[in-house]
Amino acid sequence: MxxxxxxxxxxxDDTQPGTDTRSRDASSPATSPWxxxxxxxxxxxxxxxxxxxxxxxxxxxxxxxxxxxxxxxxxxxxxxxxxxxxxxxxxxxxxxxxxxxxxxxxxxxxxxxxxRKRKRGSSGPFLAQSEFHQNGALNKRSxxxxxxxxxxxxxxxxxxxxxxxxxxxxxxxxxxxxxxxxxxxxxxxATSQNPLTQAIRDYLIPLDYEKLKAFPLNTKPGINLHPDIGxxxxxxxxxxxxxxxxRQNTHVKYTTDPLSGQRQIWNAARRVPDSILEVPFNVESVPTSTTVPLPPEHTLKPELRAMIALVRAEFEKRPINVRRHLYNTFGWDVKERVRVSILYVAYCFGTGPWKGALIKIGVDPRKDPKYRHYQTMEYRTYPRIETKEPDPDGEGQESRIFDGLTYVRAGTTYQACDVTDPLLRQILDVEDIRATCSAGGHGWYHAGTWAKVRVIMRDKMCIFLEGGTPDNAAYQRILSLPEIFTDDGAWSTKETIDMPEHQRILMKSVCELAREPVEPVDRAQGGKQKKGDAVDDLDWSEEEGFFSDSDEDGEEYTKNGLLESPGADVESHAGTSDDENDEGAVEVEHTARDLC
Missing domain, CATH: 3.30.200.160 (TFIIIC, subcomplex tauA, subunit Sfc1, barrel domain)
Known part of the structure; x- marks a missing residue:
C-alpha cells in the first residue's frame, strides 16, 4: 500500500494536532500513551x-x-x-x-x-553469517x-x-x-503487430507537429472494403x-485401472448410453469387445455387476436374443439393469436377417448355418387408441412366442426359434438352405422359404386382429411352392388352377416376395422395376414373356406360383364389407399393409 x-x-479544525484536549486526573490509573x-x-x-x-x-x-x-x-x-x-x-x-x-x-x-543468528530455542551465542554456515546450519536468506x-x-x-x-x-x-x-x-x-496502432504510437502520441503531418493516410481512390479499425x-x-x-462434483470418482495401473476419472451420476454397439451387415469381422464409452465394470454398483453376470450367462446358453426375451427372463422390474447389462455383453446388426437381435460379442452368425434359427422377423401392427387400462399382453413369457393359435400384440420382433406353429415349423425346419449366408437379405434361408413363412405368419396375425381363427388348409398349396423361384421353373410347371380369392392373393404375395431383390447387388441385377397403381404392376423382365394374358374361363398358374392375377391387391386381401362395417374394413386394410 x-x-x-x-x-x-x-x-x-485542529488548533493543536495530536494534543489531548480532555482533562486528566492525576489520581486516575495509568492509561495507554497518547x-x-x-x-x-x-x-x-x-x-x-x-x-x-x-x-x-x-x-x-x-x-x-x-x-x-x-x-x-x-x-x-x-x-x-x-x-x-x-x-x-x-x-x-x-x-x-x-x-x-x-x-x-x-x-x-x-x-x-x-x-547474526543462532539456532531457535537454544541459549548459545549469536554467530555471524559465515560462522553460522560453518556450524552446518542452513541459511535461507529472504x-x-x-x-x-x-x-x-x-x-x-x-x-x-x-x-x-x-x-x-x-x-x-x-x-x-x-x-x-x-x-x-x-x-x-497486443498492438505491436497492428499497423494502425503502430502508426498512432509513432505519429500521434509524441504530440510532435512534424510527425503528425507524416501520419500515413489512405489516399487511394474508391472505398476501402477492408479498413483497419484497430x-x-x-x-x-x-x-x-x-x-x-x-465445489468438487460429489459424483466424480477417481479409480485406478487394475490392468494398466492408470488413473481413471468417471462420473457415477452420468447415465449409461442407450445405444448398443451397432455394426453394418457386411462388416468383415464382428467386434470382440464393445467400443461404446462405458464405465469400467469394477466401478459399477454390486447389483449392476451381478446383473451383468446373469445376462452374460444367458448369452452363453442362447447367443442371440431379443430384448423382450431378456426382460421376460429376468423380470420387467429390473428392466433398466438389463438394458445397461446388454451394452457390456452384446452388439447388433443395423440391417439384415438378424436386425433387432442382440448378438453375443465375438459371435458371427454369418459363419455357421446353425444361427439361422435366431433370424428375426419384424411385423408392424396398426396402432391402437391409447387407454389407461394396463395391457395384460405387454409383459409375459409368451409375448415373444408365436404358436399359431393366439397372437400377443405386444411382440413385434420374432425369432425363428420362437415360432412354434407346426405349420411354420414345417417350413423353417427344411434341410434345403443356402450354402453361403446372405448377410443383407434372407440369411441362411432361400428367398422362397423366407417368403412363405412371412406371408403365412402375417396372414394369421391379420385374422387374429379381426377376431377370427386361421385355417391351415388355406396354406397347404403354399407349402408345395419351391424354396427357390426362377423364370425357367415357372414356365416348365405351368398349369391352370381354380382356387378361392384368399388363396390366390396369398400365392401372389409369396411369389412377389420371393422374387423381390433385397440386397443392393441383387436389386441392380434383378432388372428395372416400374411402379404402378397396384402391387401386380411390377415389371420383371417382360421381354422374356414372364407375364402372360389370362383366359376368360380361368387364371393361369404354375406349380411354382402365380403368373398373373389382374386386379389383385395385397393390401385388401381381407376382403370388403358392408357400409355398417366400413370402419372395421379400413382398420383391417391398414393392418394388412403395415404387417407387410
Missing part, C-alpha cells in the same frame, strides 16, 4: 503490485504530473488508473475504486537487525536484505516480536480516502469478479 501526501487543507496526529491529509493507494522501486510505481500510476492532477482534484468519486505496462501508452489501465475510510497511518521503528529499501513483512513482524520494548510507534496522519483495485482487468490486446476500447464489460462458489 502506498500513501500519497496531498497538499490540500484538512477538512477538520500519540500526536498530524492534520496533513493523506491519500492511500493500494497498488496491486509490490512496490520495490518508487519511481516505477509512480510511473505505473501515470507519472508525477498525472498523479499531481489526481491529488488536486476536488471530485468526490475521483479514480486513478494503474498500468501494468507503463512503457506502452496503449496498454489498458485498471481503474481504482474510491473508498471513504477513517484509518491512521503509523510509522513503526524497530532496531536494525545485525544479521529475498530482501535488511539494508535494502524494501523489507519483507515477516522480517518486520519478527523484529517487533524480538524487540517488544525497543520499537517506537509514531502517528503520521489520518487516511480518509483510499483507492483500491478490486476490479477485473480488461483483456489486453481493437475496441474495451473487450469485457464485467469489472466485478463473480464468485462461482466452486
Amino acid at each position: 502506498a500513501s500519497l501526501q496531498s497538499t490540500e487543507s484538512p477538512s477538520y 500519540l500526536h496526529v498530524s492534520s496533513q491529509a493523506v491519500v492511500s493507494v493500494e497498488h496491486p503490485c509490490i512496490i520495490k522501486n518508487i519511481d516505477k510505481g509512480i510511473q505505473s500510476l501515470g507519472g508525477e504530473m498525472s498523479l499531481s492532477r489526481f491529488l488536486k482534484s476536488k471530485e468526490n468519486n475521483k479514480t486513478i488508473g494503474v498500468s501494468l505496462r507503463p512503457d506502452d501508452p496503449l496498454a489498458k489501465r485498471v481503474i481504482s475504486t474510491s473508498v471513504k475510510t477513517n484509518n491512521m497511518l503509523l510509522k513503526i521503528t524497530v532496531p536494525r537487525r545485525t544479521g 529475498s530482501s536484505t535488511p539494508d535494502g529499501p524494501f523489507v519483507d513483512a515477516k522480517v518486520i513482524f519478527r523484529s517487533v516480536r524480538d524487540n517488544e520494548k525497543n520499537y517506537q510507534v509514531e502517528s503520521v496522519s489520518f487516511i480518509k480516502e483510499t483507492h483500491r483495485f478490486r476490479g477485473l482487468p480488461d483483456f489486453q490486446y 481493437p475496441p476500447p474495451a473487450f469485457s464489460q464485467t469489472v466485478i469478479p463473480f464468485n462461482y462458489m466452486y
Whole structure:
C-alpha cells in the first residue's frame, strides 16, 4: 500500500494536532500513551503490485504530473488508473475504486537487525553469517536484505516480536480516502503487430507537429472494403469478479485401472448410453469387445455387476436374443439393469436377417448355418387408441412366442426359434438352405422359404386382429411352392388352377416376395422395376414373356406360383364389407399393409 501526501487543507479544525484536549486526573490509573496526529491529509493507494522501486510505481500510476492532477482534484468519486505496462501508452489501465475510510497511518521503528543468528530455542551465542554456515546450519536468506529499501513483512513482524520494548510507534496522519483495485482487468490486446496502432504510437502520441503531418493516410481512390479499425476500447464489460462458489462434483470418482495401473476419472451420476454397439451387415469381422464409452465394470454398483453376470450367462446358453426375451427372463422390474447389462455383453446388426437381435460379442452368425434359427422377423401392427387400462399382453413369457393359435400384440420382433406353429415349423425346419449366408437379405434361408413363412405368419396375425381363427388348409398349396423361384421353373410347371380369392392373393404375395431383390447387388441385377397403381404392376423382365394374358374361363398358374392375377391387391386381401362395417374394413386394410 502506498500513501500519497496531498497538499490540500484538512477538512477538520485542529488548533493543536495530536494534543489531548480532555482533562486528566492525576489520581486516575495509568492509561495507554497518547500519540500526536498530524492534520496533513493523506491519500492511500493500494497498488496491486509490490512496490520495490518508487519511481516505477509512480510511473505505473501515470507519472508525477498525472498523479499531481489526481491529488488536486476536488471530485468526490475521483479514480486513478494503474498500468501494468507503463512503457506502452496503449496498454489498458485498471481503474481504482474510491473508498471513504477513517484509518491512521503509523510509522513503526524497530532496531536494525545485525544479521547474526543462532539456532531457535537454544541459549548459545549469536554467530555471524559465515560462522553460522560453518556450524552446518542452513541459511535461507529472504529475498530482501535488511539494508535494502524494501523489507519483507515477516522480517518486520519478527523484529517487533524480538524487540517488544525497543520499537517506537509514531502517528503520521489520518487516511480518509483510499483507492483500491478490486476490479477485473480488461483483456489486453497486443498492438505491436497492428499497423494502425503502430502508426498512432509513432505519429500521434509524441504530440510532435512534424510527425503528425507524416501520419500515413489512405489516399487511394474508391472505398476501402477492408479498413483497419484497430481493437475496441474495451473487450469485457464485467469489472466485478463473480464468485462461482466452486465445489468438487460429489459424483466424480477417481479409480485406478487394475490392468494398466492408470488413473481413471468417471462420473457415477452420468447415465449409461442407450445405444448398443451397432455394426453394418457386411462388416468383415464382428467386434470382440464393445467400443461404446462405458464405465469400467469394477466401478459399477454390486447389483449392476451381478446383473451383468446373469445376462452374460444367458448369452452363453442362447447367443442371440431379443430384448423382450431378456426382460421376460429376468423380470420387467429390473428392466433398466438389463438394458445397461446388454451394452457390456452384446452388439447388433443395423440391417439384415438378424436386425433387432442382440448378438453375443465375438459371435458371427454369418459363419455357421446353425444361427439361422435366431433370424428375426419384424411385423408392424396398426396402432391402437391409447387407454389407461394396463395391457395384460405387454409383459409375459409368451409375448415373444408365436404358436399359431393366439397372437400377443405386444411382440413385434420374432425369432425363428420362437415360432412354434407346426405349420411354420414345417417350413423353417427344411434341410434345403443356402450354402453361403446372405448377410443383407434372407440369411441362411432361400428367398422362397423366407417368403412363405412371412406371408403365412402375417396372414394369421391379420385374422387374429379381426377376431377370427386361421385355417391351415388355406396354406397347404403354399407349402408345395419351391424354396427357390426362377423364370425357367415357372414356365416348365405351368398349369391352370381354380382356387378361392384368399388363396390366390396369398400365392401372389409369396411369389412377389420371393422374387423381390433385397440386397443392393441383387436389386441392380434383378432388372428395372416400374411402379404402378397396384402391387401386380411390377415389371420383371417382360421381354422374356414372364407375364402372360389370362383366359376368360380361368387364371393361369404354375406349380411354382402365380403368373398373373389382374386386379389383385395385397393390401385388401381381407376382403370388403358392408357400409355398417366400413370402419372395421379400413382398420383391417391398414393392418394388412403395415404387417407387410
